[in-house]
Amino acid sequence: MINKIENLLEEISSYKVNSLQELESFRLKFLSKKGHITELFEEFRGISADLKREVGQKLNELKQKAQDRYNSLKLELETRDDSAGENDLTRPAFPYPSGSRHPISLVRREIIDIFSRIGFTVSEGPEIEDDNHVFTKLNFAPEHPARDMQDTFYIFRNSAEDSDPDDILLRTHTSSVQVRVMENQKPPIRTISPGRVFRNEAISARAHCIFHQIEGLYIDENVSFADLKQTLLFFARELYGKETQIRLRPSYFPFTxxxxxxxxxxxxxxxxxxxxxxxxxxxxVLGCGMVHPNVLEACGIDSKKYTGFAFGMGIERAAMLKYQVNDLRLYFENDLRFLDQFKTAF
Ligand SMILES: [Zn+2]
Structure with a gap:
């Protein structure tokens, strides 16, 4: 009987199947109620008691092996790639919904692209800033209303009444990045700084407490207002079209x-x-001017030797004009019905 078991073990371990029918034959031959293994269990009842222990062990082993082999043959059949050489090339592709860039990102990228073509690099800086980089070094007088709580989100304030260079706040413009560039680089400097800014405004179609700016800075020897005008004319025609005209109206900013x-x-x-x-x-569309000598000096740049210009614009404003979307809130609500409309732009 031991011999019979050994022979079956060998047969089982080398058994091959190529179809579900052949797998079923395997089951019938070994595992079914009329199969070899059931037969052997019948035979086992009649053997002498001194052999029972050894034969019983072997028999259980055989049964387990047969079941394992059956399972692995079945798995092999199921996972076999039957489609080799028979791929249906006309089958429709798996539907894959493509996303789209946010309109703010599209315009931001376009503006960066225009200025990078005339040699401007991109600088970024922290959104949580100190008063020194957002106001003081940009020539804001201590009593300037922009420092007021009504405009600025303060995180930490040394005094409830007076502003302090160490006050911590959310930046109200990306000019703070320009201060950091001037502190750390020697002229010539030619850079733009895109980023999020924060102001304490009631949210409406025309105003939001978060928006995006791009500011530009150019400092070198003999930089003039004519250079500023030519740079902005080039930019306006690239972004708004070849026929675009520009006009400059006198204005006031503390830092220019x-x-x-x-x-x-x-x-x-x-x-x-x-x-x-x-x-x-x-x-x-934007504010600009010649960098105030006080700003250059505060950032360690010799205002006798160097001059520079700066400009800044809101990206939302540019996007509103470009896409004719006149409610600012749409840019922040992430409504897919709105965002889906920018799929063709990239
Ligand atoms: Zn018009």
């Missing part, structure tokens, strides 16, 4: 002198007047 606001001609009505340009033919 002289300062100006730049308008571009309204591309929607071609300057004739429409509700987007409020019937003026012009759209206000």
């Amino acid at each position: 002198e002289p300062s100006a606001e730049m308008d571009v001609s309204c591309a929607i009505c071609g300057g004739k007047g429409c509700n987007v340009c409020k019937y003026t033919g012009w759209l206000e």
